[in-house]
Amino acid sequence: MPPSRPGRPVRAARAARATAAVALLLATAVACGDTGALRGAGATPTATSPAKLWPNLSPASSPAYDFDEADTETVKGITVPGDDIHKVDPIAVVRAEIAAHPSAYDGSKAPYRGTAERIADCEKGGDRSACPVLTPYYRDLTGDGRDDLTLGFRLLPTKMTAVRVYTVEKHKLVQVMSNDDAVSGVELAGHSVIIRSPSELAGYEYRVQWTWDADQKAMLLTHDEFLRTGSRKHGVRRATPAAPGSPVSPTTPSATP
DSSP states (O other), X not given: OOOOOOSHHHXXXXXXXXXXXXXXXXXXXXXXXXXXXXXXXXXXOOOOOOOOOXXXXXXOSSOSSOXXXXXXXXXXXXXXXXXXGGGSOHHHHHHXXXXXXXXXXXXXXXXXXXXXXXXXXXXXTSOGGGOOBOOOEEEOOSSXXXXXXXXXXXXXXXXXXXXXXXXXXXXXXXXXXXXXXXOSEEEEETTEEEEEEEOSSTTEEXXXXXXXXXXXXXXEEEEEEXXXXXXXSOOOOOOOOSSOOOOOOOSSOOOOO
16 A cells, blocks of 8 residues: 655745745845836636526435445454454455345356356466455454455456445454545545546546445445546447356465455
């Protein structure tokens, strides 16, 4: 996991640049005989208040789509020695996910059958280059002072990647976030996981943010954005998961995001 960027040196550099800029402006003002009086920046646009549409429209009583915002799942068959998530075998977690969702992974018609077929390559003696599990990352995302586990693995034979977050609750491993998509980047920031996905529209990308919610004891989808990146490369159509995903994270993964 990349270290967090220090803030103090940046603020100090900004302050130094600001001081130098002020000194330069003062010197210029004296040289030009400027009195130092305030000057107008020109006309500003008139502020407009939000316009509320359809005030008589009856509010919806339930969501139209289920985003699984507060879904959690206890991983069956996985123990957490000493409540230390670092001691959990990531490959075993993936196997438990595959076993819990046979319709997604088991059989020739399962959408992610390739993941189940390749999971053996993550074990000793297997072809590590074919292992679908990515490097696990550990960081405290729930704010309880203990590391949580962020896992990623390929949903083969599709181009999608599963991203999962696990924590320990009452000596059990609990999945508190699940996201399947065509992924171009993943970041951890504070108590959030930010996932970037390519768009079929050149120069734009999807960006979703999952943030820990202490009341729900789960990570909620707090932001879902479509943003300009400036890149002119052609993107791909955003994938729609065909079935539930799975957990992630090997101690020695071979695939890279």
